[in-house]
Amino acid sequence: MKLKNIAITNYRGVKNKQEVPLRSLSSVVGKNDAGKSIVLNAIATFLDAKNYSVVDSDFNDIDSSIVFQVVFEHSNLKEILEAKIKSKIKKADGLEEFLNDFIFDGTIIYEREISKSGKVYTKESILIKDFDDEEFANLYFKTDEELNKIIADNTIVIPVEGKGRNSKIEKIKHIKEFAITKGVQIEGKFIVDSFKINSLFPQVELFVSDYGLEADTKFKTNSVTEISDYFNRETQDETQRLRVIENEIEAEMQNEADSIKSFMSDYTSSLQKVEIKPQITWKDAIKNVDVRFQFDGDANPIPMSHKGTGYRRLFMVARFRYLAEKNKGNNIVYLIEEPETFLHPSAQEDLLNALKELSEENQIVITTHSPVFAGATNPESVILCKKDGQTVYEYATEATKEDFVFKIIDELGIKPSFNLRDSFEKILFVEGKDDAIAYKLICQKLFDKDLEENVLVLPTGGSSVDSFINISYFKKNGRELFLLLDSDKGLSIRNPKKPLIQAQSIVNFNSNFGTGYALHKSNLESYYHPRVLEDFYFRLKPYEIHFFGEDEDLQEFFKEKGIKKKDNINIFNSMTKEQFEEVLEQELIDFLEKIIS
Template identity: 25%
Template sequence: MKLESITLKNFRGYKTERTIPISNLTAFIGKNDAGKSSVFEALEIFFNNKLVKCEKDDLNIDADNNKIEISCIFSELPDELIIDAAHPTTLADEYLLNGDGKLEIKKVFAATAANPSAKVYIICNHPSVANANDLLTLKRPQLITRANEIGVPEENYNGTINSSIRQAIRDNFDGLELTNTELLVDKEDTKKVFDAIVNYLPLFALFQSDRKSKDDDKEVTDPMQIAVKQALSDLTAEIEHIKQEVRRRAIDTADRTLQKLHEMSPELADQLIPEFKSEPKFDSQFKLSIKSENNISVNKRGSGVRRLILLNFFRAEAERMREERNGNKIIFAFEEPETSQHPDHQEMLIQAFIELSNTPNSQILLTTHTPALAGLLPLESLRFIEKDGHDRTVEMGTDQVFEKIADTLGILADPIPKNATAMLLVEGKGDITFVNHTAEKLKDGGHIPETFEDKRIAIVPIGGCGNIKHWRTLQLAAQFNIPYCVLLDSDLGTIEHQQNVDKQAELHQDGIKAYLTNKREPENYIHLDCLQLPAGSTFSFNDTDDAKDLIAREKGTRKSNVLENYWTLMTTEQIREVEKYTENGQEKYEFTEMFTDFLSLV
């Protein structure tokens, strides 16, 4: 399942009902005490109620009643649920979806006890017609009695399967008079349905910014526990088989016991029914931890080291999920991921988050106060939270909101020379080196007439299109009244490729010159001769490999320095060799043609 939104009412600073859309990557921006952490902790309460538990004091001080409400809406729902003797049904067949065809779950906490427990409701378009509006609350004998009372023929249903009886009863009505209903899931098959739904809900992992350092610090143990949960999730079919087999054998033993009891006391035996009280909790049976050298707990190391472990946990997850693309969805909620990290590590973490968010089975939530990181986040991911007395507002998606975010974080565009005639927007600073050296060598070889510097076209890194820094840069371009063009990595061979193709198409629709590299990224064009490999080396890479990473490992250098160290060694002849490609039988030269088009902007 995928989380579509969370709605808060009477929870801490959120008095008025506020619905916050959640995307694959969602970044909350706001001043201190604006209410960012409250959203994360509300989700922790909704999914787990462990790391953070709902308390009486979580009630908004101006609330007009004592009920704290946390609601979530989900899409990408399971095709079927097993709730009744291994016979499947669906949420739609049980009329448990809202008007948009999505699953909406509300948890209500009455703030009358120190640690209130939740009442759980499914908000759905449910039958309201008499005799069909309460079917999920009835036991099997009551369902059969109801079917007999309204004249449903016995041949229309299987009397041993609740869902079959319910369906036959509903089919007996001309109209079910569906109405928006808050269905309390506290007994009979309503609870069975919810228990089944829980197995499909996303895993939720919260990483807070202000944890104390303890031996069992969740900051380190949580990723490892997530690893355990993921492993169990991948083995759902096997575990379900084990549970069914244990249940079958145990009930068989219980039935044989009752048969013997029936010989001695029929009256007592007829009153006894074997029943499993609870499902086994496999995740609590497995513990995984990481030890430092000399068996020293990682939690005794510095906060920077602990968060560095987290950084690489997310990087590893991004790589694994990109390859596997299966399992339950996981929601990672990370407060201020930049805390205690070197700037290079901060950017790597954001890139890992962006990669994870582009996989089909994960969602990322984060907060940040660092302009350099916030500037890299997609505009559609941003949520701006503001304090409004004892209430909160949540805004997104307009120029006014982007202005507030940029002003709050102090995000500025890179300076543009006052005499600039146009701008070429690129992703990173390494791309500036790539473009300038390529243009210089192509001009030296007589393949383009001028360089970007000759035409006073400023090359500006923006981290990609559609983020705050990009938005700020375009504001500046409008102020200077100069045109711009765009060069982006294609990310060929990755799941980001199609998004980049779509972004290019959007820019073309707006009349903007925009190109994607034919290969994955500029590092994939580096000529092997420039790497000065030892004789007999078999090192190589193709158009879709992560050439930046492969070259950095082979040469023992940082990935961020690959273009600076090796692209600057490229000769005109080598550039022409690696940029050559064939289209419709015709030989063409990628950067020669691209740069000629860019230069025509002025």
């Protein structure tokens, strides 16, 4: 499940209830000490009070409780709730109707209350639809005797057929029908989570701004969990056997180090080795985990703590790329405080790309002062933090999006991302850097022309803050503007609003800026030629891949076949002119030809 919204009350700088909407990748911006970190710590404590416990200073008012209220969403919400509850309530007894009382517009709403410092929640509740009349309230938690009294007092007729009077859910069903007929109002009420729905919540990892392994307790626990589990399963009788186990542990940890090293080498070519070596004291299970680097000129690996903070951040960039691979299919919330700290702007871009990849299957919330990070986030995914007697949070709605973007500009000083060159009479906005490279390749193959010879191609054509600013800026510039977007039709089942948003973006662009075009297929990868994929990935058999449809969601298919997004440019580069003509719709070819002519 993913967090759609968190409401915070009486926590740190927040006195009265403050709501914060959350997306797959959200940015919290604001001045120092405005309360950005409150959001991260509130989410961490809500999801895992054991590791992110509450202390006295966390209470805004020590005499009142801290309350976190979170709205969760999931593409298969009813199915996962059913799997959790069906052991207690059978389908035949009215499980479907019972589940509907938990679901509010495709979400569930959960509340955790903390009245004193420590690692334990005082109260855990879930919102349920219920009647506001005391006689008909809490029906699911009344005894059979209490239900029978309501039936008798109101002369409610229950059919004898089927379960009839023997089914509690059956009784509740007919009592509810009677109460609705009578005009009793329904409202939302929080009830104790006796079904342990909280076990469905995602895991959480928090990375503070002074990131280092000494602060990253989750790195330590996650890295040694498999070691501890393995150790607990094995005998402790023989020293020789323990040495074998130690060797296996060290080999496993070094495999992880080697993977991270391969990513980290992209940013520092002199890196020779990354060493992750557990310090094992069997009586203590695992004592510690050390990370060491060996660069050119180093006789031995040197502890990361002896390196500068910039290297720690580079390690974080590499580690997030590693996590993106390792945790595919898992549901984890990553909370990151000021990821740009100590990073060169180019490394910020690398980390941002790693976080975007990670957010495809997980959820990420960052605090930032960086235009690079905030600018790459959709306006609806930016939370502006201010102090107004208490910490308050502002966010965009469809009606306020334009005004809100300029508030972000005032806060962070975001400016157009690219300088204009007078030789360009046309500007083409595309969604990302890979799209810019791919369309350049396509034009070279189709027309034997360099797209960028006369056209400025800007990878800011999505719905990010950056693209909003750039397009608004360039509108006043007298250039001919073009926009080329994915249709996202393949996302219609997982996210029905996304194709509509893309289509509306094209309509708005055509009305206000220039000429826009949305692909017929879901995205550029939908235009891979099947035969090229089969040649590119040797393990695929001839004619194993089909031509992709317009509204086909390829995420699971690509995962199953081992087709990786990072290979997209090389795949397109392997395609011939004839193959492009076979997969591209004529309207797209005409659109590109108009731009390049």
